[in-house]
């Protein structure tokens with residue numbers, strides 16, 4: 001098939017959607033121009049759109065699907081819950097079960113509270129750090145995505161014209177209308193730059209509630225983190241009395257205890273979401289018992305940090321989360337590492353055979369394709385020029401024509417149902433699609 005197809009059901013749905021939804025879809029990244037793809041169903045590693053076209057899913061709902069679409073274990077668990085009711089104002093045993101599973105798996109997680117998204121989870125960890133330390137500021141990594149809470153959007157859209165000095169990046173606001181005061185409460189650290197991290201954390205010292213870090217940030221290019229940078233962030237944060245918050249919303253899929261398990265670090269707080277909900281909306285604020293105590297009422301008084309959430313810990317999400325996470329064994333992560341390596345190596349070899357110095361970064365089930373040869377260790381190096389952005393946008397469309405669904409900026413994610421043949425299909429499709437772009 002050719003993309004775009006203006007006679008397709010997707011194209012017609014888009015026209016219809018535009019009348020009631022700005023951009024015709026509810027998430028900016030689901031928009032593909034001139035028309036997005038509307039999906040009908042998914043099974044295993046593949047999805048089928050409303051025109052009956054199949055795509056190998058290299059997006060997996062922005063990394064939230066790990067076992068595969070319509071996993072039978074999750075479907076059965078959810079089916080059993082649906083007939084019992086979907087949302088109650090009381091607690092449920094399923095909530096405790098998922099909490100226990102996660103506390104058992106991850107040494108730094110002593111207590112956990114559920115919410116509905118990664119955005120809420122990150123916001124909840126920051127509010128917990130502020131409540132615990134009594135301090136107003138956070139520091140975050142330049143360019144890193146942590147959801148849509150005002151403070152963490154700082155520097156997300158930084159460009160060469162706005163990002164300021166390398167050693168002391170500007171706190172660039174993102175969404176129009178964000179109050180300027182938000183930028184004053186956020187310090188920005190360049191990834192993998194230990195010297196800058198030390199001096200920025202030191203400079204804001206006593207005002208800093210937390211340093212927020214995703215150890216494999218997708219918008220920073222999915223680079224590997226330097227051990228020295230990681231230790232510097234932890235040590236300097238602790239020296240000034242700030243907490244370390246790890247955003248494991250995506251990176252939790254990198255190992256049985258997330259990326260913190262692989263890197264052998266124990267943050268004070270962790271934000272979780274995506275895979276822990278088994279394909280349903282979820283988030284979780286997790287960490288040290290004494291810090292998480294800010295959520296608990298003291299002597300029947302209001303907690304230091306009151307938290308609501310109509311659908312937080314709803315039993316459908318909780319049983320789906322248990323059904324998903326309990327199926328993930330050491331062997332599952334080994335398989336994802338293996339299939340991810342196969343895809344990263346295969347694409348890199350295909351690109352090299354085309355005579356291109358493009359790169360593929362990532363680990364485990366995550367990969368990102370970069371249409372340039374600059375080393376990728378920080379946001380500024382990974383940041384695409386407008387021409388490179390156009391190339392990646394074009395690649396996404398040429399991949400649709402080759403039965404692959406990849407996000408427009410080249411972040412790929414595989415699920416456990418991906419077979420070796422599927423991996424080969426992906427590698428061939430990328431190589432072939434890049435070939436026609438040249």
Ligand SMILES: Cc1ncc(COP(=O)(O)O)c(C=O)c1O
Nearest residue numbers: 117118119145146147249250273
């Ligand atoms: C690292 C990271 N943190 C937080 C979020 C926000 O999660 P959600 O989309 O569930 O709000 C995302 C979403 O992609 C993410 O990649």
